[in-house]
Amino acid sequence: MLLITGGTGFVGGRLLEKLAASGETARCLVRRKTLARPLPPGMQPVFGDLSTGQGLDEALDGVDTVIHLAGVTKALRAADYETGNARATETLAKAAAGRALRFVHVSSLAAVGPGAMVEEDAEPRPVSHYGRSKLEAERRVRALLPEAVIVRPAVVYGPRDTDVFQVLKSAAKGLSLEIAGGSQWFSAIYVKDLADALALASRDPRAAGRTYFLAARQPVSWREFGQAAAGIMGRKPPRVVRIPYGAAYAVGACGEAWSRLTGTPGIVSRDKIREARCPSWTCEVGRAAAELGFEAKTTLQAGLTETLAWYKESGWLKW
Numbered sequence: 579m580l581l582i583t584g585g586t587g588f589v590g591g592r593l594l595e596k597l598a599a600s601g602e603t604a605r606c607l608v609r610r611k612t613l614a615r616p617l618p619p620g621m622q623p624v625f626g627d628l629s630t631g632q633g634l635d636e637a638l639d640g641v642d643t644v645i646h647l648a649g650v651t652k653a654l655r656a657a658d659y660e661t662g663n664a665r666a667t668e669t670l671a672k673a674a675a676g677r678a679l680r681f682v683h684v685s686s687l688a689a690v691g692p693g694a695m696v697e698e699d700a701e702p703r704p705v706s707h708y709g710r711s712k713l714e715a716e717r718r719v720r721a722l723l724p725e726a727v728i729v730r731p732a733v734v735y736g737p738r739d740t741d742v743f744q745v746l747k748s749a750a751k752g753l754s755l756e757i758a759g760g761s762q763w764f765s766a767i768y769v770k771d772l773a774d775a776l777a778l779a780s781r782d783p784r785a786a787g788r789t790y791f792l793a794a795r796q797p798v799s800w801r802e803f804g805q806a807a808a809g810i811m812g813r814k815p816p817r818v819v820r821i822p823y824g825a826a827y828a829v830g831a832c833g834e835a836w837s838r839l840t841g842t843p844g845i846v847s848r849d850k851i852r853e854a855r856c857p858s859w860t861c862e863v864g865r866a867a868a869e870l871g872f873e874a875k876t877t878l879q880a881g882l883t884e885t886l887a888w889y890k891e892s893g894w895l896k897w
Contacts, residue, residue, distance in 0.1 A: 579640050580604040580780070583628065583670065584647030585621065588739050589684070589731075593645070593773045594621050607637050607648070628666035634673040643680045643780050646670055649715075651708065651741070652843035654834075659711035667715040671722040681719070681726040682780050687765065687791065689713040689730060692856035694763075695797075698730075698789045698865055705856065706849040716789075727785045729775065732793035732861055735881065736769030737888035741845055746886065749804040750895050754816035757854050758823040761801040764859040765793035768881035771874040778870045785870060791861040794874040807882050811897040826851050 580597070584590040585606035597604055598618035605624045606617055617623060626633030628648060638644070650662030667683065674681055688709035690702045704710045719726050735742040748755060756762075767775075775792045779785050804816045821829075833846030853859075866872040889895040 580643045580645065581607060581624070581637055581641045582645045582647065583607045584649065584684075585617070586615075587647060588736075589734060589769055589772055590647045591738065592736065592769045593647070593776055594618050596770070596773045596777065597621070605637060605641070607634075628669050629661065631669045631673060634670065638673055638677060638679075641677075641679055643682070644670070644674055645682045645684070645776055645780055647684045649684070649712070652845060652847070653707075654837055654841070654843050656707040656849075658843075659707045660714070663708075663711035664714040664718060668718040668722070671719050671726075675722050680780055680786070681723050682776060683716065683719045683726055683728050684776070685716050685728050685730045686712045687730050687732045687793075687859060687861055688853065689716055690861075692853075692859050694858045695860050695862050696791075697862045698791055706853050708849060709853075725786045727779045727787075728789040729779055730789065730791050730861070731767055731772055731775075732765035732791065732859065734767055734769055734772055736885050737892075739769070739885075743889065743894065744845055745800065745804060746807050746882075746889065747895065749807040749816050750811055750813065750897055752808070752813060752816050754801055754804040754818045756801070756818055756820050757826045757851065758821075760857055761799040761818075762854065762857055762859065763797050763799050765791075765797050765861045765863075766803075766878075767793045767874050768876040768885075771876050775866065775870070775872045775874075778872050782870050788865075788869065790866040790870065790872075791863055792866060792872070792874075793861055793863050794876070794878070795863055796878075797858075797860040798878060803878070803882075806878055807886060810879075810883050810886050811895075813897065823851075823855055826854070 585594050598620050603620040605622050607626045608623050624637045626637045689712035691704045830848035830851035837844045
């Protein structure tokens with residue numbers, strides 16, 4: 579039996595759809611107030627709380643594989659990242675300790691920090707509260723479950739995403755924003771490819787105790803990303819607007835103030851500006867290819883075409 583946390587989120591939802599399409603069954607750990615829509619066929623909701631540990635023993639009963647996707651990507655305060663990522667992961671890992679199961683922990687490239695084609699064994703230097711919380715979650719998993727598999731996706735995009743969507747929305751308006759005068763390079767992975775990689779990591783015996791970056795082999799710049807999206811939408815290449823770092827940082831501070839006022843975490847924060855300032859967020863993907871046989875198959879053009887079509891059909895974008 580497979581247990582998935584975060585199954586109602588962007589990546590988790592796609593993973594559940596993949597499993598359901600192949601006729602597999604799984605449990606999806608949810609809090610009672612978050613089960614807003616029915617799960618795909620064969621996906622069974624099981625109620626539990628990663629902050630208190632309530633319900634985890636029952637959720638793990640008879641489980642041989644856990645894929646831990648739940649986490650916090652936006653927060654009102656730095657402590658919320660620690661609570662939602664490091665502490666919640668530790669709670670789940672403690673509940674799983676001593677059981678005969680495969681534990682796949684979904685971390686992030688942000689746990690290692692920026693750099694040009696960094697490798698899995700590079701010294702981690704996260705630059706944001708989010709990245710530091712994901713790194714701490716990794717360390718707690720390793721301490722409690724040495725044979726766990728840790729995967730670090732790069733930027734994930736695809737239908738239903740709300741973060742990269744902001745870049746695509748700007749491209750639809752003919753704008754491309756750059757901080758500190760340069761175009762940032764990054765590694766990315768289409769959400770369907772990431773779901774495939776998670777399935778492989780959960781099954782391949784060679785993955786035990788290993789850490790993998792997950793991304794398409796070829797990095798891309800945000801400028802190229804926006805230009806490709808504009809081309810698919812039949813628009814002219816976006817006009818590049820360069821924002822000094824100081825001004826961008828001030829905007830991030832204003833974004834945080836607005837988030838606190840509304841009580842809703844937003845994508846604009848000083849944490850995100852610190853990440854966006856770095857010129858390169860790229861990683862090597864050779865280990866996943868060599869040990870898991872994983873290669874991200876979706877080209878940027880194909881992934882963006884499918885993503886933009888979904889946004890258009892869902893009324894998120896118009897062109």
